[in-house]
Amino acid sequence: MPSPANLPRLTRSVLPALQTHVLSPRWREPAIGIVHLGIGNFHRAHQALYTEEAMLAAGGDWGICGVTLQGDVGKRDALMEQQGLYSVVERGPDGARVTVVRALREVLAMPHDHAALFGRLADPLVRIVSLTVTEKGYCRDAKTGDVALDDPGVAHDLAHPLAPRTVPGILVAALRARRDAAGQPFTVLSCDNLAHNGAALRQVVCSFARRVDAALADWIAAEVAFPSTMVDRIVPATTDAERATVAEQLGYRDAAPVPCEPFRQWVIEDRFPAGRPAWDAVGAQLVDDVTPFELAKLRMLNGTHSTLAYLSMLGGFATIDAAIADPAMHKLIHAMMTQEIAPTLTLPASFDVAGYRDALLARYANPALKHRCAQIAMDGSQKIPPRLLATIEARIDAGQPFARLALAVAAWMTFLRGHADDGTRYEISDPLADDLKALAASAQGEPQALMNALLSVRDVFPAQLAARPEFRTALQGALQLLRKNGARRAVAAMQ
Structure with a gap:
């Protein structure tokens, strides 16, 4: 060559x-x-x-x-x-x-x-x-x-x-x-x-x-x-x-x-x-109106991309294809799209949501791309609200569960500690990085303290959502699961 x-x-x-x-x-x-x-x-x-x-x-x-x-x-x-x-x-x-x-x-x-x-x-x-x-x-x-x-x-x-x-x-x-x-x-x-x-x-x-x-x-x-x-x-x-x-x-x-x-x-x-x-x-x-397509992409692709990124940064997967090749992670993302995200979308009759889901999973598995999880994890404070929180609000309004979506938000919160489950350190690139890292450090890894500290950040969490008991209960449970088991075992436990 x-x-x-x-x-x-x-x-x-x-x-x-x-x-x-x-x-x-x-x-x-x-x-x-x-x-x-x-x-x-x-x-x-x-x-x-x-x-x-x-x-x-x-x-x-x-x-x-x-x-x-x-x-x-x-x-x-x-x-x-x-x-x-x-x-x-x-x-x-x-x-x-x-x-x-x-x-x-x-x-x-x-x-x-x-x-x-x-x-x-x-x-x-x-x-x-x-x-x-x-x-x-x-x-x-x-x-x-x-x-x-x-x-x-x-x-x-x-x-x-x-x-x-x-x-x-x-x-x-x-x-x-x-x-x-x-x-x-x-x-x-x-x-x-x-x-x-x-x-x-x-x-x-x-x-x-x-x-x-x-x-x-x-x-x-x-x-x-x-x-x-x-x-x-x-x-x-x-x-x-x-x-x-x-x-x-x-x-x-x-x-x-x-x-x-x-x-x-x-x-x-x-x-x-x-x-x-x-x-x-x-x-x-x-x-005439891009909204239905925009929401499908924002929630199905971007939402699961961020989920994969933060769970992978904690669990030690460097790239998206490596993460989705893990059977437990694949099952989690498939179920997240099918059971928690897709029901929040209102799409044209011609839109094949199951086919879109399967195409996304195939794209994630592309072994030639090597899309770095660290790149996707950047600027989380700006990405989390439209990619995950809006979907969670829709699930709460519908009286439906959202355990996998809560795990995704909990993974981002845990990610802010700056190291993977095995101790490997990584950089946090975010416009609010200094404030977010300080809040995460002040919690000393305790799930409820971490949740309370980060839910106070109004640039990320609207006050109304942060106060909803359904959200707080699911989020605290997911944070506890991550702390007790680490990301990989938490993903497996979510099946």
């Missing part, structure tokens, strides 16, 4: 030699029509790939300008040295398939490329601004849904509205420039795992704008479309294995390959006043 370091770099000049690794030899370099904030692995393995396929199917100038928001000039420079090219390494049970993606035309890094970004956002050819910035990138007050005024970045942007750093600040500044130029606004397309993501982003942006210019806020509310979406594809972090696979299959060096599973899904509310790529021609579902 050739060493990537000794190979020439992947650039557009070598594409004629890679015709078996592109989606089609037919290709017209498009003008940029989409600016994407948060040019991480997920976007490059999901929306960018759909967009290239849509341009091949129906044409259009929908080239992508990707933007890093963390000052990551390394990623910008790596991708621009490759003229925007990168490889998607699709790993399935039968091996790896490498595809070179051409839709990314430009990469900018904030704040270094501030002028270039706002020049691009002012361009009338740009008709969509899309985002994958994770929940915390929205700077959203969890209680009100408005912009979080205590966020330091928001405070900076309100004081310096022409030099914004945050997502709401950038969007409001760009939309104000569009309005003042009497131009058409762009559509703002959230692709993050956030309930009702379009509506949530609209509220954040409008509340920020109202602090700057009430008339601007009114214009945004009336004129700018914020369609909601549901996205799904497992996209792990890039490792040297992907770089080696690309080198072997292409014979060129790619500094920014992206691994992913074969499965993908994209459901989009069809509200694009300025137009959109023909995503529906290449497998995306364009619908």
Whole structure:
């Protein structure tokens, strides 16, 4: 196998030699029509790939300008040295398939490329601004849904509205420039795992704008479309294995390959006043209301993904495929989806929930993906409420049991102690990490004390849910089970 370091770099000049690794030899370099904030692995393995396929199917100038928001000039420079090219390494049970993606035309890094970004956002050819910035990138007050005024970045942007750093600040500044130029606004397309993501982003942006210019806020509310979406594809972090696979299959060096599973899904509310790529021609579902699909994914996939992650961090499974290969864990997750999660969903008659469950279990078992549990366990304080707590509330309201869901929340609480059952230590990556670790440490492992301490965190647990006796009883029982038996035996005992 050739060493990537000794190979020439992947650039557009070598594409004629890679015709078996592109989606089609037919290709017209498009003008940029989409600016994407948060040019991480997920976007490059999901929306960018759909967009290239849509341009091949129906044409259009929908080239992508990707933007890093963390000052990551390394990623910008790596991708621009490759003229925007990168490889998607699709790993399935039968091996790896490498595809070179051409839709990314430009990469900018904030704040270094501030002028270039706002020049691009002012361009009338740009008709969509899309985002994958994770929940915390929205700077959203969890209680009100408005912009979080205590966020330091928001405070900076309100004081310096022409030099914004945050997502709401950038969007409001760009939309104000569009309005003042009497131009058409762009559509703002959230692709993050956030309930009702379009509506949530609209509220954040409008509340920020109202602090700057009430008339601007009114214009945004009336004129700018914020369609909601549901996205799904497992996209792990890039490792040297992907770089080696690309080198072997292409014979060129790619500094920014992206691994992913074969499965993908994209459901989009069809509200694009300025137009959109023909995503529906290449497998995306364009619908009037994304909510039923969103809830199914959020609860069935994301909820069980988090469950697997926290139980695995305690029990010593490093990857999702290793965890689901354990018979007791497989049985737990199958029963959790079938008996506790699926009954909370209201789905179209055409939606095969049992088939969806079985497809998820098969995806988890993909031995080629090696999706790290530690990656999924990140930012739990923001993921637990929509992924698990909302489902628990629905079960309580219906008078139904939720022992497995309670075990998942208890596993997250126990995870905050910072070590597995065998003593192996791990890092806790979370916006509230310091506070959560201190609360967990103060309980000294005692289940009731741990529960009481963490249920007081209003950024995670609403007061009404935290006070419900059904929730407290089930949660304390699950915490006791984990402390007495450890994660693996607790999972087995839940059968």
